[in-house]
Amino acid sequence: MTADEFIAVRQYTEAEKYAIFDRELMPHIQSMYNFAFRLTQDEDDANDLVQDTYLKAFRFINSFEKGTNAKAWLFRILKNSFINDYRRKSKEPSKVDYQEVETYYDSEEMAGTAQTTDLRAETVQELLGDEVTNALNALPVDFRTVLILCDVEGFTYEEMAKILDIPIGTVRSRLHRARMLLKEKLKGYASSMGYDTTEQEEEETA
């Protein structure tokens, strides 16, 4: 977390600080815990990450404008704490791996094959929640993060750009690539579970 992210915009009294903490920050703890668990994929790390985030939020509560988007503010602190304190020690693929994946999925060949290897919507609907969760968890963390923020938590592109400190255009392209990757994972699950994955395969096996 860089210093400029915690510039004080208010000087709350002690009573106001506790009131804001209870009324505006604590109600998001369920979402925060799930975000932390999906990032770290470890219960103890998720507990520590959420606790660190809330303590940090309280310490810097003067940089939060009362009545504004508390959830996005908290998610941003949590994401930065994760990158600075947890990601280094985790077994996530390195940045190099991530960039290779991103480059591959940005290629024209990938875009071209997408229309012939598509899953069927019905197949996706038949997948169990566990299979969808496993597919999501199997993605590199940067791709997993945008899908969690957008689809699971319902943040807008603008909110995601602020949480992740990236331009909106990057939010869009990262989401696009994340969904292509997820589609491949889901297709793998569907094939291994014996679901039909494409119209073409259905015809071939008939």
Place this chain on the structure above:
Amino acid sequence: MTPESSPSAEAEKVVKKEHCEHHADCMKLIQMVLDGEATPDEIEHVRQNLGKCLPCENGYNVNKAIKEALQFRVEKRDVPQSLVDCIKSKITDLK
């Protein structure tokens, strides 16, 4: 089928394209529509295109199904009460 609906019935007879030459761009627009980030003009453009292009129609349906799966079927864990209590107590200790 009412007589008033005949124009749309005719539209359904249009043979849909089996290959989309700008599928990657179409999918980017479709994504924005599904995410609620497209302008009214973009939504209308996608709506019209879906009626004419099979790969785009399939892409729309699959992406919509995936988005709904993430929204409603991904496992959600209950935050441990011990964590909530611990945070509250640490904050109270600062008083």
